[in-house]
Amino acid sequence: MSKFDEEYFNDSSIVLEEKDLKNFWHESMKNITLGFMFTVMTFNFLWLQYILPTIGAAFLYIGFRSIRKENKSLNMAWIFSIINMIFHILNLIYINTPLSINYKNTSIMAFISTIFQVSFLIIFRKGFKNIFYRADILTKKDPILGLIIWRIIVVICGITELGEIWIISIPIIIYYFYIFRSIYKLSYKLETINYMYSEKSIRFNKKKLLCGYMIICIFIVAVCCVFSNHIKLDSIKVIPVKEFSIRNMLIDKGVPLKIVKDILDDDITILKDIINVETFSEELNFNSTSENNLNVTSIFIELKDNEMYAIEYFNFGGKGPYWQDGFAISNTWSLELINGRLLYEKEDINYTAPIPRLNGEIVTSNDMFVYTRQDNKITGVMNYPYNSKEQRGYVFYKIDIPEGTITGSNIVNYIHYNHPFRIPYTEIEKKNLMFSDNLRQHVTNFRTKSSMEFMSD
Structure with missing residues (x-):
């Protein structure tokens, strides 16, 4: 354990000091922001459409795990992050096996994915609104709501093929980066809100989880490729x-x-x-x-x-x-x-x-x-x-x-x-x-x- 952990550990939980409290909220919001940033939009080059969502799913779990005890909505968001990791593994199995050819129904999959992501974001928004309400903090902007609306617009553009028009797609991409910058800046408003940090959270190794999840995903993809790319002959x-x-x-x-x-x-x-x-x-x-x-x-x-x-x-x-x-x-x-x-x-x-x-x-x-x-x-x-x-x-x-x-x-x-x-x-x-x-x-x-x-x- 670090010097900070040894100094402030008391029974089963500790109260974070002001400096460490800022670091805690900034770290949690950074993980959540990167997690949604890598999962709600894909970049179809250099295998980034597979690498970034894998990293993003792990970041969401790490971010929501840290704050899951703040209220019921954030605990539900943490459960959603676990389901998201499982969905991502199932999606890797789907796209790396003949299932993606034999059961190709992109419209249904896109609909399910959109409903899940929008629900996830709604729960995330509710959890943070509860935090600000209890702390009596007023927020002029609602970037999480903006992200929900952005996600729905992207789906509509994909269905109607409006996204292929550059005069529409470029503003959408610019707003994509702006909205996540705004979500991360919410951490500055959370700096004064205290949080009870558990011993299990202190001992939780984020790097090991991220590396472990990446290794599991790579192993699953490798197994799917090996078993899918040799056909047994009817000789x-x-x-x-x-x-x-x-x-x-x-x-x-x-x-x-x-x-x-x-x-x-x-x-x-x-x-x-x-x-x-x-x-x-x-x-x-x-x-x-x-x-x-x-x-x-x-x-x-x-x-x-x-x-x-x-x-x-x-x-x-x-x-x-x-x-x-x-x-x-x-x-x-x-x-x-x-x-x-x-x-x-x-x-x-x-x-x-x-x-x-x-x-x-x-x-x-x-x-x-x-x-x-x-x-x-x-x-x-x-x-x-x-x-x-x-x-x-x-x-x-x-x-x-x-x-x-x-x-x-x-x-x-x-x-x-x-x-x-x-x-x-x-x-x-x-x-x-x-x-x-x-x-x-x-x-x-x-x-x-x-x-x-x-x-x-």
Whole structure:
């Protein structure tokens, strides 16, 4: 205990002297002000939208714990600060797991969060009004009421999208800093009000609580990332192939044998009446070494009656992803997904599994200029069991080319991560990662047989 504690400790409580009383109220108001400042508004850059609310929740608990015995309202505010810490942990679990994708209802969550925060502020205001009333102190301004009104205005601006207008958003941000400065200045009016400080409060270590709460939150986020970013595959043993004639035709037209033998019979039998095949291979390197190379091959198969099919084949060798990677296929023309499989070897047995989250649909994303765009894409994710070998797979799809088509472009985005720590949890196959080091592209241009004959004439 400090010299102050030893000098003024008396039974179970002490009466603070004037100098220490000022420090007590200033410290309590500083914690409460910073707590609300970090939680009622988020800054969506450099992970501050997660770091600051975590710190803010701890500050609110520390601040209200110090003054919880002053009156019933402040004791209730302290209980609200505990609930706020629990809510924050639950929110971290929500945003770092597939729950944020499967149960995405931002309007309901925003409504609940606003009701809780406004209720918290109303109780806080009532508690301090009781303090000033008992001490017979008059206050000309009511900054806590101003904060309540500000919070409601922010919600309205978010719902109506008025907040995107700079002439409205800038005054709101300026008032944000002004109102919290005003709340902290309430501590000057509290300097003369005495407070009975308990022995437990003296021994309470604020730094340990803040660090402990931060460590717990970081641990929870890490666990969520680890368990959310590996998908258990629904694997079965590979069934020996029975169809050989079409496979032999593909081999004769230049498709590698190792690719042909991995295609399922149900897929290969669709490729009847082949008139043209084009194959494009490329090695994609995700770092400076050769350990994370991905060999990709795009095969375009033209059939009679103006039908075009494609097989996107990828082979990681023995260094495939354990944490889920993503891919997205787009084309000049519309795409129709048929099938997609992952293949790997474990304990000398070949297994196959459906590609997780494989979809052929309209994908909405934001481009580099933050404009919303919609594209017809085939998306999916890839990961493999631990200690598996020969990790590979393919996507089989149809390209709906119009009559008289000469050529077309095919773009495949591969997104790779070496770790599971992606905050918040996202379906990475649908993310726009332009200019990201985690992205590699395989771009090919295919031609129809008629265009080749025209060019040869």
